[in-house]
Structures are given as structure tokens and as C-alpha cells.
Amino acid sequence: MKKVGKPVFFVVVLLIVMITTLSFVGIHRQYGDITTTYIKGAGDVRWGIDIRGGVDVTFSPPEGYDASTEDMSKAQAIIETRLINLNITDYEIYPDMEQDRIIVRFPWKSGEENFDPVRAIEELGETAMLTFREGAEVDANGQPAGVTAENIILTGADVERAEYVYGQYTEGAPSHFVSLVFKDSGKQAFADATERLQGSQISIWMDEEIISAPTVNAHIIDGQAVIEGQFTAASAAELARKIQGGALPFKLTTENYSTISPSLGEGAKNAMVLAGFIAYIVVCAYMIWQYRLPGAVAAIGLAGQVGLTIAAITGFFGFVPSFTLTLPGIAGIILSIGFGVDANVITAERIKEEIRIGKTIDGAILSGFNRAFTAIFDGNITVIIVSIILMGAFGPPNSLFARLLKPVFFMFGPTTAGTIYSFGYTLLMGVLANFVMGIFACRMMQRSICRFRPFRKTWLFGGEK
Amino acid sequence: MTNISFTGLSKRFFTLSLVIIAVILVASLVLGVQMDVQFKGGSIITYSYEGNLDKEAFAKTAQDLTETTISIQESTDIATGRGTMVLTLPGSKSLTAEQMVAVTEGLQAQFPENNPQTLSISNVSATMGAEFLAKCLTAVAFASLLMIVYVAFRFRRIGGWAAGVMGVVALIHDIIVVFGVFVLLRIPLNENFIAVVLTILGYSLNDTIVIYDRIRENKKLQGDKLSLAELVDLSINQSFRRTLNTTITTVLAMVVVTAVAFIYNVESIITFSGPMILGLISGVYSSICIAGPLWVRWRNYRDAKA
Numbered sequence: 001m002k003k004v005g006k007p008v009f010f011v012v013v014l015l016i017v018m019i020t021t022l023s024f025v026g027i028h029r030q031y032g033d034i035t036t037t038y039i040k041g042a043g044d045v046r047w048g049i050d051i052r053g054g055v056d057v058t059f060s061p062p063e064g065y066d067a068s069t070e071d072m073s074k075a076q077a078i079i080e081t082r083l084i085n086l087n088i089t090d091y092e093i094y095p096d097m098e099q100d101r102i103i104v105r106f107p108w109k110s111g112e113e114n115f116d117p118v119r120a121i122e123e124l125g126e127t128a129m130l131t132f133r134e135g136a137e138v139d140a141n142g143q144p145a146g147v148t149a150e151n152i153i154l155t156g157a158d159v160e161r162a163e164y165v166y167g168q169y170t171e172g173a174p175s176h177f178v179s180l181v182f183k184d185s186g187k188q189a190f191a192d193a194t195e196r197l198q199g200s201q202i203s204i205w206m207d208e209e210i211i212s213a214p215t216v217n218a219h220i221i222d223g224q225a226v227i228e229g230q231f232t233a234a235s236a237a238e239l240a241r242k243i244q245g246g247a248l249p250f251k252l253t254t255e256n257y258s259t260i261s262p263s264l265g266e267g268a269k270n271a272m273v274l275a276g277f278i279a280y281i282v283v284c285a286y287m288i289w290q291y292r293l294p295g296a297v298a299a300i301g302l303a304g305q306v307g308l309t310i311a312a313i314t315g316f317f318g319f320v321p322s323f324t325l326t327l328p329g330i331a332g333i334i335l336s337i338g339f340g341v342d343a344n345v346i347t348a349e350r351i352k353e354e355i356r357i358g359k360t361i362d363g364a365i366l367s368g369f370n371r372a373f374t375a376i377f378d379g380n381i382t383v384i385i386v387s388i389i390l391m392g393a394f395g396p397p398n399s400l401f402a403r404l405l406k407p408v409f410f411m412f413g414p415t416t417a418g419t420i421y422s423f424g425y426t427l428l429m430g431v432l433a434n435f436v437m438g439i440f441a442c443r444m445m446q447r448s449i450c451r452f453r454p455f456r457k458t459w460l461f462g463g464e465k
Numbered sequence: 466m467t468n469i470s471f472t473g474l475s476k477r478f479f480t481l482s483l484v485i486i487a488v489i490l491v492a493s494l495v496l497g498v499q500m501d502v503q504f505k506g507g508s509i510i511t512y513s514y515e516g517n518l519d520k521e522a523f524a525k526t527a528q529d530l531t532e533t534t535i536s537i538q539e540s541t542d543i544a545t546g547r548g549t550m551v552l553t554l555p556g557s558k559s560l561t562a563e564q565m566v567a568v569t570e571g572l573q574a575q576f577p578e579n580n581p582q583t584l585s586i587s588n589v590s591a592t593m594g595a596e597f598l599a600k601c602l603t604a605v606a607f608a609s610l611l612m613i614v615y616v617a618f619r620f621r622r623i624g625g626w627a628a629g630v631m632g633v634v635a636l637i638h639d640i641i642v643v644f645g646v647f648v649l650l651r652i653p654l655n656e657n658f659i660a661v662v663l664t665i666l667g668y669s670l671n672d673t674i675v676i677y678d679r680i681r682e683n684k685k686l687q688g689d690k691l692s693l694a695e696l697v698d699l700s701i702n703q704s705f706r707r708t709l710n711t712t713i714t715t716v717l718a719m720v721v722v723t724a725v726a727f728i729y730n731v732e733s734i735i736t737f738s739g740p741m742i743l744g745l746i747s748g749v750y751s752s753i754c755i756a757g758p759l760w761v762r763w764r765n766y767r768d769a770k771a
Binding site: 349386 | 562565569583585587600601611612615657659664667674710725731733737
């Protein structure tokens with residue numbers, strides 16, 4: 001076999017150092033206020049909600065209500081609007097049309113000490129029945145009474161859209177108002193009502209709560225109306241949002257939610273990162289103690305393996321989306337540090353054996369690495385199968401492996417607990433990175449370094465002194 | 466190379482394994498198998514508080530607000546140093562978001578000086594829990610099926626279906642051990658259990674394959690010079706250091722994780738890495754001490770009968 005040149009060792013080490021450093025640190029350029037990310041570092045990792053805190057909730061229509069696909073996509077749009085209204089933009093939403101469920105995940109609102117996540121859940125699901133009723137009669141408890149209780153003119157299902165507008169509607173100064181467009185289903189009823197009720201009120205209700213009670217000024221036949229009054233921009237926008245959001249004829253209920261505060265997760269993350277560093281040092285120390293020079297080479301390869309795994313999580317390049325990393329995900333990286341030395345153990349054991357029966361160092365190294373690939377491939381294929389199943393079972397419904405394993409899990413809805421998915425991913429990436437580092441990089445380093453005279457001592461490979 | 470007669474010691478290994486399995490089965494009958502709210506449904510709420518909080522009064526208020534008999538546990542959040550109260554609702558009772566808000570606000574109104582805040586909530590309805598459990602069991606069943614198919618494919622050239630069956634016996638051994646760790650340590654079964662079981666399935670089978678592969682290779686080299694027991698012993702001893710050292714490094718890594726998680730009180734990781742350690746040990750033990758020797762026994766038994 002061709003000899004590997006002396007500089008190869010340094011080239012490989014340099015490459016590993018570069019990849020590992022880059023994957024931890026990244027490359028950013030600060031230009032004024034804007035930071036451009038070229039290479040993503042560990043600081044750009046998207047942490048799972050078990051680390052940065054957040055909410056995981058599954059909404060469904062009330063029991064017994066058979067929601068149509070249209071209903072569900074509307075409900076999804078409403079939840080999205082509400083999330084944005086709550087100033088939550090970094091959310092994940094997964095509708096499941098077959099099981100009539102919507103899974104929403106969002107992080108804890110940053111900078112809010114007393115953010116009550118359950119209240120946020122309540123607000124998101126609060127898609128109440130919107131009704132337009134005749135008059136504005138209320139009883140002592142604020143409930144609709146009299147003709148208002150009896151005569152529902154329209155429901156939210158008849159609303160095409162409701163928008164906040166700022167402009168000149170009537171003569172005079174521009175003002176804030178809400179523009180309403182009804183569907184064909186509601187045009188006639190609205191036309192009849194506005195004809196009959198000119199000069200008196202039509203009240204708009206969200207469930208049992210009155211949200212507006214405008215006076216009818218005109219007979220409206222084209223289904224396009226305007227609510228004006230003493231609005232501020234905020235109050236007009238809120239009313240428009242409520243009417244728009246109310247265009248869903250059922251309420252979203254939930255008995256499935258988990259929340260975790262960021263203070264719990266932050267400490268846990270730091271602990272796990274610390275555990276990762278200690279585990280790396282312990283494993284490397286063990287390898288060097290057991291195998292001397294090949295152990296030291298293994299330590300370098302292992303650093304590269306962790307670097308590659310982290311690069312696979314961050315997406316590495318600025319334009320590649322990153323992968324959510326959870327606590328079990330970090331545990332998966334650490335586990336693959338332990339698994340990862342398998343390749344080095346096999347070759348180092350072989351080298352040791354061959355040297356003890358009197359072979360030369362070069363011959364020993366060659367035969368040591370010869371069998372490595374098949375042995376590692378054999379050993380890792382089962383772990384690869386397992387990690388793919390883990391990702392398929394616990395992954396979000398739109399992920400590759402969840403779609404791949406859909407025939408297996410077809411009976412079940414998407415999984416709401418999302419922390420194990422990340423474990424499957426880091427396990428898989430760890431194994432793949434191990435192929436690159438544990439086999440190819442280590443072989444090149446080993447064959448190159450033993451061409452230096454100081455390293456050509458059988459003792460360094462486990463032989464007698 | 467070591468020189469241990471694993472087949473010679475097989476009686477002791479089998480006895481040890483049977484005792485362990487018996488202990489686990491008895492323990493799971495006596496102690497019962499706990500399920501996490503993820504699987505059975507239910508509600509666990511953790512509040513952080515300031516100052517001194519009267520646990521009994523807090524529990525009483527929570528009972529009144531939820532109209533159930535809750536159980537309550539006191540703990541400390543290491544990160545912030547604040548005290549925490551963990552409320553668990555009975556059985557698989559869960560709360561809607563509205564009810565949950567009412568409970569939290571009720572507690573805040575009753576104990577304003579302690580400023581109770583929700584630290585974490587896990588609230589799952591019984592039907593969703595059952596569905597998730599079924600999905601997880603399907604995942605384990607599917608993984609086992611794939612492993613058996615792989616074993617059948619891989620072992621065809623080694624020892625035929627009998628070797629494959631012994632490999633699967635070793636896997637079942639490992640699943641029982643991981644299950645036993647959860648039962649004996651009183652950890653409710655949750656998604657971590659599934660993750661550990663699947664990982665150990667992959668890991669343990671890989672060790673078994675390495676050993677069987679050696680058997681195949683040695684058979685080719687040695688022909689019929691060695692008895693079956695000698696052949697298996699030779700093969701196990703040849704791969705012994707590799708198998709052992711890879712397991713040691715992995716166990717070391719997981720011991721570090723468990724120790725750090727224990728110091729920082731990261732429960733979700735302790736219940737993951739702890740059972741993983743014992744699963745890894747069981748995996749290497751079952752590959753070395755059960756799968757190979759058991760296969761030898763079966764072959765000898767069959768040859769004696771023929």
C-alpha cells in the first residue's frame with residue numbers, strides 16, 4: 001500500500017481543529033447592528049423547549065365535534081395570528097387533519113419574568129363563538145337578554161374577513177375603524193337586519209361577552225360594513241382580530257400541555273455541557289492509558305467527531321436551518337463519544353496483538369486498520385436502525401423519518417413530546433461522524449505519525465518496553 | 466488475549482440471569498409498575514415559591530381548588546435556590562387550561578407573600594397518554610422486528626436460525642433488565658424508557674454480532690479441530706477486550722453524565738443515563754455470557770438427541 005506522507009498528520013489535525021473550532025465558535029461579521037452569520041457556532045444552536053423553557057400544547061375541537069379540514073386549517077391560521085399577537089414569533093405548529101389536532105410549541109417569552117404560559121395557552125384556544133345579535137340587551141350578569149338572547153343574526157362562520165383600517169371613511173379627519181366583509185351565506189341576513197334595525201343597535205358577542213355594539217346607520221346589501229366609533233388604533237385592531245378569530249364555529253380545548261420555565265432548563269443545559277467536557281476528557285484519558293499512541297490519535301479523532309456532530313446540529317452554514325437540540329440530544333452526543341472509540345479500540349487491539357507476535361509497526365498498523373471498516377459498519381448498523389426508528393416515532397409529523405415510518409405509526413397522531421427526537425438525531429449523526437473520523441481520519445493520522453522516528457517505538461503501541 | 470472459559474461457566478451465568486429476572490418480575494408484581502403521566506395521563510405541577518411556605522396549608526388550598534386529593538412534595542430548585550412544591554393529581558386526572566389558570570391564580574391569591582410561580586407543568590389526558598404509550602410500544606415492537614430480520618439475515622452464514630434465536634434471547638434479557646431498573650428505582654415509565662430500550666437493543670445486538678462473526682471466522686480457520694465449546698470460547702476471548710473496552714468507555718461517559726445530572730438535580734437526565742448504564746452492562750454481559758454459551762448448549766443438546 002502507498003505510504004502516507006509525513007505532513008498528512010498535520011494536515012488532518014489542522015482540518016479537525018478547524019472543523020471543531022468552527023462548529024463551536026462559528027464565523028460572524030458584525031456590520032453596524034446587523035450580524036451576518038457565515039458559519040454557525042454552538043451559540044446558534046436552536047435549543048429545545050426543555051432547555052430554553054416553553055410550552056408544548058395539543059389543541060383539539062370539543063369532544064363530539066366533527067371538524068372539517070377547512071375548520072382545522074382555519075383554527076391553525078387563528079392560532080398563528082394569536083401567537084403573533086402575543087409577540088411570539090418563534091413557534092412551531094403542526095396540524096394533524098386526520099386526528100383533528102393541532103400541536104403548537106413555542107418558547108417562553110424572553111424577558112418576561114412573570115409570563116404565565118397556561119394563560120397564553122388559554123388565550124390561544126379561546127376561539128369563542130362569535131355572534132351578531134339584534135339589539136344590545138343584557139341582564140344583570142352581562143348575559144344576553146330579551147330579543148338579544150333570542151335573535152342571532154349571523155355567526156362568525158358568515159364572516160369573510162375583518163380588518164383594521166385607518167383612513168378617511170366619512171367627512172372630516174381620518175379615523176380608526178374596522179372593515180367587515182361577509183360571506184354570501186350572511187349577506188342576505190345582514191341586509192334584512194340592517195334594513196329593519198336602522199337607528200338601533202346590533203351587538204357583537206364573543207361567547208357570552210359583548211365586544212361591540214354599533215348602531216346601524218345604513219341598509220347594507222353588499223355584505224360590506226364598517227364599524228366606526230371612538231377607536232384607538234389598538235382597540236380597532238383588537239376588535240378586528242377578535243371578529244376575524246371568532247370566525248371559527250367551535251372552541252379549541254386542551255388537556256394536553258406541558259410547560260417548563262427557562263430557569264430550570266438553563267441550569268440543566270450548563271450541567272450537560274459540563275458533563276460532555278468531563279466525559280470527553282475521561283474517555284480520552286482511558287484510551288491513552290489503555291492504548292498509548294493510538295489512544296492519543298483516538299482523542300483527536302473524537303474531538304473531530306463531536307465537531308462534526310455539532311455542525312450537523314447547527315446546520316453549520318448560515319443558510320442551512322439548524323436542528324433543535326434538547327437535553328436527551330446532548331446526552332446522545334455524549335453517548336456517541338463513548339460508542340465512538342469502538343473503531344479505535346478494534347484497530348488498537350489488533351495492532352497490539354500483531355506487535356506482540358513480532359510484526360513490524362507498519363505491518364501491524366496496516367492489518368489493524370484493514371478489518372476496521374467492516375467491523376465498525378457491522379457494529380453500527382443496528383444503532384443506525386434504532387436511531388431512525390426513534391426519529392420516526394418521536395419526530396414532528398413533517399420530518400423525513402416521520403414520513404418514512406408513517407406506514408408503521410399510521411394509527412397514531414403526531415407525538416407531542418419532542419425531546420427524544422433530538423436524541424435519535426444526535427445518535428445517528430454521532431455514528432455517521434464516527435465513520436469519517438474514527439476510520440478515515442484516524443487511519444491517516446496513525447499511518448502518517450508513525451513515520452516520525454520518535455514515534456516508532458513498539459512501546460507506544462502497547463508492546464513491551 | 467484473555468483466556469476465560471465462558472461456556473464452562475455458563476451454568477453460573479444462566480443461574481445469575483434467571484435470579485435477576487425472577488427478582489425483577491417479583492418486584493414489579495410487589496412494587497407495581499409506575500407509569501409517567503405521559504403514558505397514563507394525569508397532571509404534575511411544580512411551583513416555585515419564596516420564603517417559608519406552609520406545606521399543609523398549600524396542599525389544602527390546592528385540594529380545594531382542584532376538588533381532588535392531591536399529593537405534594539417539597540424540593541429545592543438548585544439553579545435559583547428557591548423552594549419548590551410538586552403537586553400531583555390523583556390517578557389520571559388532568560386539568561383544562563382554564564382550570565389550571567384558576568388553580569394557579571387561587572394559590573397566588575392565597576399565598577401572596579410566597580409568590581408561587583409555575584415552574585413546570587405536565588398535563589396529559591388519559592386518552593392521549595394511552596395513545597402515546599401504544600405508539601411507543603409499536604416503536605419497540607417494530608425495532609424488535611427489524612432486529613430479528615437483521616439477525617436472520619446476518620446469522621444465516623453463522624449458525625442458522627438457532628444462533629439468531631439466542632441473539633434475540635439476549636436482547637429480551639436486556640429489555641427485562643432495563644425494565645427492572647425502572648421498577649426497582651421507582652422511576653415511572655416514560656419516553657426515556659423507550660429511548661433507553663431501543664438504544665440498548667441496537668447496542669447489545671451489535672456486541673452479539675461481533676462475537677458470532679468471530680465464531681464464523683474461526684470455524685473457517687480452524688475447521689473441525691476444536692470442539693464447539695472451544696471454538697465459542699476462543700471467539701469470545703478474542704473479541705473480549707474490544708467489547709469490554711468499548712462498553713467501559715460508554716459506561717464511563719454515562720457515569721459522568723449521571724453524576725453531573727445528580728449534582729445539578731436534572732431529573733430528566735438521571736432517569737435516562739442511570740438506566741442506560743445498567744442496560745449497557747446488561748448488553749455486554751448478555752452478549753458474552755448468554756448468547757454464545759446458550760447457543761453451544763442448544764447445539765450440544767440437539768447433537769445428543771440426534
